[in-house]
Amino acid sequence: MPSLKFTVLAGDYIGPEVMAEALRVLGHVAARENLRLDYTEADVGGAAIDRHGTALPEATLRACAAGDAILFGSVGGPKWEKLPPKEQPERAALLPLRKHFTLFANIRPGLLYPELSDASPLKSERIPQGIDIVCIRELTGGIYFGQPKTTTTLPDGDVQALDTMVYRKSEIERITAAAVTAARGRKKKLCSVDKANVLETSLLWRKTVADYVAQHAPDIALSHMYVDNAAMQLARDPNQFDVFVTENMFGDILSDEMAVICGSLGMLASASLGAQQNSRGLPFGLYEPAGGTAPDIAGKGIANPCAQILSAALMLRYSFGLDAVAARIEAAVKKAVTAGTRTGDIAFGRPAVGTRAMADAIIAAL
Ligand code: IPM
Numbered sequence: 001m002p003s004l005k006f007t008v009l010a011g012d013y014i015g016p017e018v019m020a021e022a023l024r025v026l027g028h029v030a031a032r033e034n035l036r037l038d039y040t041e042a043d044v045g046g047a048a049i050d051r052h053g054t055a056l057p058e059a060t061l062r063a064c065a066a067g068d069a070i071l072f073g074s075v076g077g078p079k080w081e082k083l084p085p086k087e088q089p090e091r092a093a094l095l096p097l098r099k100h101f102t103l104f105a106n107i108r109p110g111l112l113y114p115e116l117s118d119a120s121p122l123k124s125e126r127i128p129q130g131i132d133i134v135c136i137r138e139l140t141g142g143i144y145f146g147q148p149k150t151t152t153t154l155p156d157g158d159v160q161a162l163d164t165m166v167y168r169k170s171e172i173e174r175i176t177a178a179a180v181t182a183a184r185g186r187k188k189k190l191c192s193v194d195k196a197n198v199l200e201t202s203l204l205w206r207k208t209v210a211d212y213v214a215q216h217a218p219d220i221a222l223s224h225m226y227v228d229n230a231a232m233q234l235a236r237d238p239n240q241f242d243v244f245v246t247e248n249m250f251g252d253i254l255s256d257e258m259a260v261i262c263g264s265l266g267m268l269a270s271a272s273l274g275a276q277q278n279s280r281g282l283p284f285g286l287y288e289p290a291g292g293t294a295p296d297i298a299g300k301g302i303a304n305p306c307a308q309i310l311s312a313a314l315m316l317r318y319s320f321g322l323d324a325v326a327a328r329i330e331a332a333v334k335k336a337v338t339a340g341t342r343t344g345d346i347a348f349g350r351p352a353v354g355t356r357a358m359a360d361a362i363i364a365a366l
């Protein structure tokens with residue numbers, strides 16, 4: 001029986017609540033497909049700070065390295081907000097985890113079922129077919145990681161902070177390759193987003209993307225857009241994009257905009273794929289929902305588990321090569337939600353169900 005070896009990092013607040021449901025759905029799927037779930041749970045984020053004094057313990061990194069993928073919940077929240085910024089769960093766990101495993105390609109599908117178009121702040125007539133686009137965000141370079149990164153007091157007594165935005169051609173080429181793969185699986189349309197009218201890194205970005213596509217992917221229709229315009233176009237007509245690719249910080253901002261126009265953070269999954277292959281010769285990856293820890297609703301059993309379940313589906317697709325099984329989970333989520341089983345964030349006047357009942361409906365749809 002083929003076994004799926006991965007590491008579960010549930011994290012904080014609603015993290016463990018939605019993770020429990022994703023694991024239940026995976027358990028159900030595994031039983032039906034004759035797969036064995038072989039996962040290890042490890043501490044991360046605030047939970048790890050409380051137990052081990054650090055957000056990303058060595059033991060957690062070792063556990064992750066031993067598996068073929070990481071299924072991640074979410075980290076951070078008010079409990080740890082008083083810590084120095086560098087020790088807080090987001091910066092001390094998530095960013096080093098991405099860097100440690102070189103998870104440079106962040107794939108964020110922006111999907112809104114037509115039946116849920118009420119959930120979007122966009123007028124329904126602008127998105128009669130719902131929304132179906134993909135953001136490919138570079139995740140291990142740019143201003144997030146560039147050195148120097150300092151705060152200093154100047155001789156005149158003023159204080160100066162410095163971040164460095166830096167990209168190598170090779171980093172841009174590998175994320176372009178990932179974006180081309182995504183575009184080839186869809187409409188073969190790719191928009192590269194930059195700020196080439198101002199930034200050196202964006203000039204290199206634009207030239208590198210254009211050269212790469214001309215040389216290796218002439219079948220892809222490539223366009224370029226400045227990031228300010230892209231922010232506007234996303235709000236005006238999101239479906240013009242299909243797949244867009246951009247650097248780390250622009251992708252952070254645009255993917256949140258994409259998330260809100262798609263109606264609920266509780267529905268959006270993501271995959272962060274690495275340069276390394278796992279023991280199956282597929283990309284090692286980290287799979288996480290977009291929604292964060294939602295401290296305000298934690299412990300109430302009402303969080304939407306769909307994004308975590310859809311993230312688990314992405315894990316099956318990319319790190320385990322189980323595309324058909326992943327598609328079955330995605331279809332079951334869609335079926336359950338469009339048939340009317342909805343958590344509070346997507347209920348809109350309908351009676352809302354809790355986390356567990358939402359997962360039950362998905363399992364029933366499977
Ligand atoms: C995200 C988050 C992180 C990021 C934070 C928590 C460091 O906003 O995954 O988009 O900025 O990358």
Ligand code: MN
Nearest residue numbers: 252253255256
């Ligand atoms: Mn973000």
